Amino acid sequence: ASPAREKPLVVVVPGGGLTADGLPTLWVRRRLLEAADVYFDRKKSGEHVVVVTLSAGTPHKPMPLDPHSGYQVYEAEASARWLVREHKVPAEDVFEENWSLDTIANAFFLRTTHTDPAGWNRLLVISNAFHMARTMEIFRKVFDLPPFQDGKYSLEFREVPDEGVEPAVLERRRVREAKSLASFREKSSSIASMQ
Numbered sequence: 560a561s562p563a564r565e566k567p568l569v570v571v572v573p574g575g576g577l578t579a580d581g582l583p584t585l586w587v588r589r590r591l592l593e594a595a596d597v598y599f600d601r602k603k604s605g606e607h608v609v610v611v612t613l614s615a616g617t618p619h620k621p622m623p624l625d626p627h628s629g630y631q632v633y634e635a636e637a638s639a640r641w642l643v644r645e646h647k648v649p650a651e652d653v654f655e656e657n658w659s660l661d662t663i664a665n666a667f668f669l670r671t672t673h674t675d676p677a678g679w680n681r682l683l684v685i686s687n688a689f690h691m692a693r694t695m696e697i698f699r700k701v702f703d704l705p706p707f708q709d710g711k712y713s714l715e716f717r718e719v720p721d722e723g724v725e726p727a728v729l730e731r732r733r734v735r736e737a738k739s740l741a742s743f744r745e746k747s748s749s750i751a752s753m754q
Contacts, residue, residue, distance in 0.1 A: 567607040569674065570594045571684040573665045573694060574614020574634040581623040581632030583641050585723020590685045591638055593719045595646035597683060611654045611673055612638035613665040633657045662694060663743065666701035670753070674702075678709035684716050689732045691718045693740040700743075704753045 572594050575587040583591060594610050601608045614634035616622045622631040635655035642648040658668045674680065682702070686694045695716050702712040721729055 566681060567609045567679060568601055569679045569682045570597050570608060570610045571669060571682055571698075572610065572612045572638055573662060573684070573686050573690070574612075574616070574638075574659070575687070575690070576617065577623050577632060577634055577637055579623055581625050581637055583634075583638050586687050586721055587634075587638060588641065589719045589722045590687065591641050591646065593685050593717060595642060595648050597685070597717070598648050598652070609652045609654060609679075610639075610642060610648060611656060611669060612636075612642070613656045613669060614659050615657050616660060618660050662690075662697050662739075663701075666698045670701055674712070675708040680707075680710050680712045682712060682714050684714065685719060686716075687721045687724075688718050689721050689724065689729060689736060691716065693736050693743065696740060697743060700747055700750070701753075704750065706753065 572587075572590045575590065576584045577587075578584060591612075598608050598610055612635040616631075616634050622633070624630065625632050633655070635657045639650075639653045639655050642653050643650050654673060656665070656668050656672060658672065659665045674682070682698075684694060684698055698714060698716075702714055724732065
């Protein structure tokens with residue numbers, strides 16, 4: 560196999576909530592559209608690309624139930640389905656991380672359950688403007704911690720618009736993101752290893 564085949568570009572879509580019917584929110588759909596666009600653009604150029612959707616949900620509210628099955632819906636599952644059904648990304652190139660309940664755990668479980676075991680070390684993380692500063696800092700911290708399974712990580716980030724977020728909700732999210740980022744900086748400053 561070629562080196563490009565062995566080391567895919569991993570397009571990463573963090574969780575961001577679900578509707579009451581268990582579908583990705585409008586702002587997550589914007590992330591997924593960008594992920595699909597990147598996937599197909601890079602595939603056309605001959606690059607091996609996979610997409611990993613992240614998150615079980617949030618501890619702040621109950622998980623939505625699928626209206627057809629009655630079972631709870633994980634954010635990563637809903638996002639993966641959206642990529643496959645709405646954007647025609649082949650299912651064999653879509654992976655899910657269904658353990659995390661926040662952005663820190665998104666990065667941690669992505670690394671420990673997907674990228675380290677698979678040797679994937681080229682990541683492109685896609686998120687909305689309101690979420691990007693904290694996402695960048697968290698992913699850089701988690702993916703820069705030794706030990707490295709197969710070389711250091713190369714991280715890129717792509718910001719998409721905050722489509723579908725009402726102005727008052729967006730302002731509250733921005734305030735919460737800033738507080739969460741300050742807390743992360745304080746609590747993570749002494750962490751120097753994944754062990």
